[in-house]
Amino acid sequence: MKKYTDTGKKDTRSGFGAGLTELGKSNENVVALCADLTGSLKMDEFKANHPERFFQVGIAEANMMGIAAGMTIGGKIPFTGTFANFSTGRVYDQIRQSIAYSGKNVKICASHAGVTLGEDGATHQILEDLGLMKMLPGMTVINPCDFNQTKAATIAIAEHDGPVYLRFGRPKVANFTPEDQKFEIGKAVQLQEGSDVTIIATGHLVWEALQAAEQLAEKGISADVLDIHTIKPLDEEAILNSVKKTGCVVTAEEHNFLGGLGESVSRTLAVNHPAPQEFVATQDVFGESGTPAQLMEKYGLNADAIIKATEKVIKRK
Amino acid sequence: MPNIQELEKFATQVRRDILRQVHKVNSGHPGGSLGCTEFFTALYKEVMDHNTDFDMDGKNEDLFFLSNGHISPVFYSVLARSGYFPVEELNTFRLIDSRLQGHPTTHEGLPGIRIASGSLGQGMSVAIGAALSKKLNKDEKLVFSLHGDGELQEGQNWEAIMYAAANKVDNLISTVDLNGQQIDGSTETVLPLGNLRAKFEAFGWDVMEIADGNDLKQVIDGLNEAKTRTGKGRPVCVLMHTVMGHGVDFMMHTHAWHGKAPNDEQLETGLSQNPETLGDY
Numbered sequence: 001m002k003k004y005t006d007t008g009k010k011d012t013r014s015g016f017g018a019g020l021t022e023l024g025k026s027n028e029n030v031v032a033l034c035a036d037l038t039g040s041l042k043m044d045e046f047k048a049n050h051p052e053r054f055f056q057v058g059i060a061e062a063n064m065m066g067i068a069a070g071m072t073i074g075g076k077i078p079f080t081g082t083f084a085n086f087s088t089g090r091v092y093d094q095i096r097q098s099i100a101y102s103g104k105n106v107k108i109c110a111s112h113a114g115v116t117l118g119e120d121g122a123t124h125q126i127l128e129d130l131g132l133m134k135m136l137p138g139m140t141v142i143n144p145c146d147f148n149q150t151k152a153a154t155i156a157i158a159e160h161d162g163p164v165y166l167r168f169g170r171p172k173v174a175n176f177t178p179e180d181q182k183f184e185i186g187k188a189v190q191l192q193e194g195s196d197v198t199i200i201a202t203g204h205l206v207w208e209a210l211q212a213a214e215q216l217a218e219k220g221i222s223a224d225v226l227d228i229h230t231i232k233p234l235d236e237e238a239i240l241n242s243v244k245k246t247g248c249v250v251t252a253e254e255h256n257f258l259g260g261l262g263e264s265v266s267r268t269l270a271v272n273h274p275a276p277q278e279f280v281a282t283q284d285v286f287g288e289s290g291t292p293a294q295l296m297e298k299y300g301l302n303a304d305a306i307i308k309a310t311e312k313v314i315k316r317k
Numbered sequence: 318m319p320n321i322q323e324l325e326k327f328a329t330q331v332r333r334d335i336l337r338q339v340h341k342v343n344s345g346h347p348g349g350s351l352g353c354t355e356f357f358t359a360l361y362k363e364v365m366d367h368n369t370d371f372d373m374d375g376k377n378e379d380l381f382f383l384s385n386g387h388i389s390p391v392f393y394s395v396l397a398r399s400g401y402f403p404v405e406e407l408n409t410f411r412l413i414d415s416r417l418q419g420h421p422t423t424h425e426g427l428p429g430i431r432i433a434s435g436s437l438g439q440g441m442s443v444a445i446g447a448a449l450s451k452k453l454n455k456d457e458k459l460v461f462s463l464h465g466d467g468e469l470q471e472g473q474n475w476e477a478i479m480y481a482a483a484n485k486v487d488n489l490i491s492t493v494d495l496n497g498q499q500i501d502g503s504t505e506t507v508l509p510l511g512n513l514r515a516k517f518e519a520f521g522w523d524v525m526e527i528a529d530g531n532d533l534k535q536v537i538d539g540l541n542e543a544k545t546r547t548g549k550g551r552p553v554c555v556l557m558h559t560v561m562g563h564g565v566d567f568m569m570h571t572h573a574w575h576g577k578a579p580n581d582e583q584l585e586t587g588l589s590q591n592p593e594t595l596g597d598y
Contacts, residue, residue, distance in 0.1 A: 094473070
């Protein structure tokens with residue numbers, strides 16, 4: 001099986017910041033808006049390089065979304081930055097009407113997604129954002145797995161004409177995908193080839209899936225591992241090709257099982273090729289304060305949880 | 318100098334269009350539409366430098382954003398009669414497969430519309446964004462917006478009002494339609510707006526008023542005056558006093574016709590008070 005190496009743990013939000021810095025230099029139409037979280041979103045360098053293209057809107061996310069929608073008129077490509085909770089639930093109607101329904105080319109960039117933002121607790125730990133965003137017609141939803149992929153995704157979405165939700169996080173996680181990767185929106189990345197189970201993961205749980213696959217191999221279970229960075233549009237072909245081969249699937253995401261990647265996969269399978277599925281996801285609960293590792297353990301979002309789900313789903317074949 | 322007589326004829330025809338649109342589908346919002354007929358006529362026929370050969374980016378032309386999207390009948394009529402799309406299309410207002418949705422949208426590609434509106438309180442933010450885009454593009458043209466008075470109860474407006482003044486968005490002219498009415502009653506009974514002039518001024522806007530927003534000359538003069546106040550470091554607010562339902566006697570001075578269509582008899586009465594000028598669609 002392929003060997004993946006963590007080149008040093010990094011936060012995916014810094015991948016976003018690095019991507020935005022590059023975009024600042026390469027695309028003069030890119031503008032950035034932030035609601036009082038410039039440091040947290042790692043937008044400082046863009047701000048320093050291009051003060052005229054950086055817009056501090058204050059703690060006023062609804063206004064930020066509307067301004068971003070308006071700035072597309074005249075050809076700008078706005079990237080909004082705030083936490084995932086304030087990028088989605090707080091401003092759902094603004095996104096729905098002024099951005100999605102209006103078909104505006106806004107990139108909604110959301111950090112601190114999920115429980116792993118840690119100690120701030122459940123008020124800030126949104127686990128519903130992927131569902132909220134994927135339900136909007138025309139919205140592209142992307143949840144990259146590490147620093148390098150987040151950077152590549154940030155650069156790629158500037159070239160995509162239409163609204164995008166880009167989700168990333170606060171904790172330092174393994175950085176293992178190639179630095180020079182080509183990011184293709186809507187294309188799954190096959191990380192391991194296997195025959196017994198398909199493990200479909202998104203975000204930093206992709207690394208957990210790889211760890212799980214290694215341990216499963218020691219038990220004689222061969223896993224296909226897919227990195228689904230784009231939750232919408234979903235790479236149904238890659239999913240179906242894999243599940244037709246393995247006959248069962250485990251999905252893994254830092255999100256409520258309601259509305260997340262797992263449900264999108266379920267629908268794909270139900271319509272095309274029904275197969276047993278287990279969900280590694282939060283179980284319709286709010287999070288709480290704690291360290292990222294503690295929370296991943298308590299809420300069942302790590303390699304151990306993926307291994308248990310795999311052993312269960314294989315028995316259901 | 319504007320030919321007020323000709324523009325009055327235009328406005329009268331727009332009023333007929335409003336009544337006929339909402340009557341046909343027995344739905345829509347005639348009250349606010351009638352009250353803003355002079356505003357739209359002044360804006361599109363006299364005040365704005367705009368291009369009816371529609372381009373979404375609208376570079377080097379003045380732009381308009383309607384925040385209180387429910388007054389779509391007046392918007393559609395004025396856009397059509399200004400040349401954005403065929404006047405006959407007003408026949409499709411609120412019908413299935415139409416570009417003239419109940420509330421304006423870009424989604425069906427209707428020329429002249431640059432943002433969806435209907436869910437209230439979002440238009441000023443969008444107008445600010447378009448104004449900032451113009452500044453980045455070194456485009457000297459202006460951005461206009463219209464807001465209902467009841468709509469100012471939505472909090473997002475005040476985020477936008479704070480931002481625009483703090484960031485000197487001085488290529489923006491936001492007009493508030495002060496008709497004092499909203500769906501459930503007068504703004505005074507539903508949620509009083511207080512002293513709007515003092516509020517906008519306290520936020521740092523340059524505020525002016527149009528005493529009679531149903532007097533075409535006053536509206537033209539007022540909006541032209543507003544234009545002279547742009548580029549001076551402050552966004553411009555125009556508090557425009559209108560009468561909801563203006564031009565149809567039984568619809569005036571009440572919230573009753575905010576979102577209600579006239580029946581056959583009422584339509585005839587309304588049309589008789591606004592005789593055909595440019596030809597019905």
